[in-house]
Amino acid sequence: MPRLDFWFDFGSSYSYPAVMTAEAEAAGRGVRLAWRPFLLGPIFAKQGLTTSPLKANPVKGAYSWRDLSRICAQLGLPFKGEPPGFPQSGVSAARVALVLEEAARPDFVRAVFRAQFGEGQTISDPSVVEAALKSLGHDADAVVAKAVSDGNKLALRRQTEDAERVGIFGAPSFITEDGELFWGHDRMADALDWAAR
Amino acid sequence: MPRLDFWFDFGSSYSYPAVMTAEAEAAGRGVRLAWRPFLLGPIFAKQGLTTSPLKANPVKGAYSWRDLSRICAQLGLPFKGEPPGFPQSGVSAARVALVLEEAARPDFVRAVFRAQFGEGQTISDPSVVEAALKSLGHDADAVVAKAVSDGNKLALRRQTEDAERVGIFGAPSFITEDGELFWGHDRMADALDWAAR
Numbered sequence: 420m421p422r423l424d425f426w427f428d429f430g431s432s433y434s435y436p437a438v439m440t441a442e443a444e445a446a447g448r449g450v451r452l453a454w455r456p457f458l459l460g461p462i463f464a465k466q467g468l469t470t471s472p473l474k475a476n477p478v479k480g481a482y483s484w485r486d487l488s489r490i491c492a493q494l495g496l497p498f499k500g501e502p503p504g505f506p507q508s509g510v511s512a513a514r515v516a517l518v519l520e521e522a523a524r525p526d527f528v529r530a531v532f533r534a535q536f537g538e539g540q541t542i543s544d545p546s547v548v549e550a551a552l553k554s555l556g557h558d559a560d561a562v563v564a565k566a567v568s569d570g571n572k573l574a575l576r577r578q579t580e581d582a583e584r585v586g587i588f589g590a591p592s593f594i595t596e597d598g599e600l601f602w603g604h605d606r607m608a609d610a611l612d613w614a615a616r
Numbered sequence: 617m618p619r620l621d622f623w624f625d626f627g628s629s630y631s632y633p634a635v636m637t638a639e640a641e642a643a644g645r646g647v648r649l650a651w652r653p654f655l656l657g658p659i660f661a662k663q664g665l666t667t668s669p670l671k672a673n674p675v676k677g678a679y680s681w682r683d684l685s686r687i688c689a690q691l692g693l694p695f696k697g698e699p700p701g702f703p704q705s706g707v708s709a710a711r712v713a714l715v716l717e718e719a720a721r722p723d724f725v726r727a728v729f730r731a732q733f734g735e736g737q738t739i740s741d742p743s744v745v746e747a748a749l750k751s752l753g754h755d756a757d758a759v760v761a762k763a764v765s766d767g768n769k770l771a772l773r774r775q776t777e778d779a780e781r782v783g784i785f786g787a788p789s790f791i792t793e794d795g796e797l798f799w800g801h802d803r804m805a806d807a808l809d810w811a812a813r
Contacts, residue, residue: 466673466675476785478663478783478785479785479786481783482783482797482799486803489806586675586678586679588673588675588676588679589676600682601683602679602683605800605802605803606683606802609686
């Protein structure tokens with residue numbers, strides 16, 4: 420079964436429709452997704468950006484929320500508009516996502532994205548991440564303890580360095596086994612088609 | 617017949633697949649396109665950008681040429697990669713496009729875009745614009761003389777001010793009669809669907 424690496428950042432707005440629909444789209448094509456949480460902040464910083472490009476350019480930012488609302492309406496996804504404090508820090512959620520077993524990762528990722536973009540919650544609040552874990556039957560305290568271990572913190576830094584090394588500059592991004600990079604929710608179908616062919 | 621305003625800049629890379637396919641896509645949906653050339657440079661300048669965002673961020677830029685090559689391959693469009701001197705100045709071509717009658721505009725626009733992105737030519741070279749006019753049976757000298765008149769120069773400035781006033785920050789952009797803005801070649805189908813519904 421061909422694999423597609425699926426790179427996302429928990430603060431990234433266009434990662435929301437991608438994480439909510441990727442699994443069904445991949446299954447329909449016989450593609451296996453490898454869910455790779457990473458942090459866009461350090462990559463933006465090396466590009467001289469101190470915040471999301473959607474904050475740096477308010478006209479483009481305002482457009483993007485309208486655009487995303489149209490996408491969510493088309494996909495039937497709940498959407499509350501720009502989340503409080505956008506771009507939110509996804510570091511706690513990313514550490515948890517990384518420490519979970521691969522099979523448990525997609526449900527957790529979707530729960531956190533739904534909380535942020537579908538319900539307007541703040542995912543840097545530890546109780547939001549813990550609630551997502553509990554709703555899925557995890558022992559939240561145990562998972563969070565593992566997530567904040569030095570080893571796992573390092574693993575997320577490594578993951579982010581890997582993202583940069585393979586040329587990722589935004590999220591969501593998709594990389595096929597033969598190294599083809601696709602950026603954006605609007606390229607997800609193309610990435611899956613490429614992986615499946 | 618519903619109208620869709622189609623805003624493009626002659627130096628804009630993603631305007632290329634849009635101008636080459638817009639008319640057929642619009643006809644298929646019973647939508648009339650209003651072709652609106654404008655200049656992105658003055659709008660970028662007000663956003664603090666001194667060049668194309670694809671030049672300002674080389675990693676993103678390199679990706680975008682690969683992305684555009686995939687799009688052109690899918691659409692069967694010739695593509696020579698990043699044109700010399702990108703982003704090229706489209707001011708001469710835009711003045712000519714604006715001074716032509718509306719019915720003659722699409723063919724001229726496509727000829728100039730094909731020269732730049734399909735053949736690697738430099739459209740700020742007057743001979744390239746003149747060759748496009750001649751290939752379509754126009755009296756190139758007469759058209760260019762009208763294009764550089766004070767009245768037409770002013771008309772292009774007004775057109776660019778109009779673009780900014782309606783919230784345009786990139787190209788290609790599409791605006792429906794009910795004021796819905798769509799940005800990017802990858803939103804063209806959505807814009808046409810919105811206009812047609």
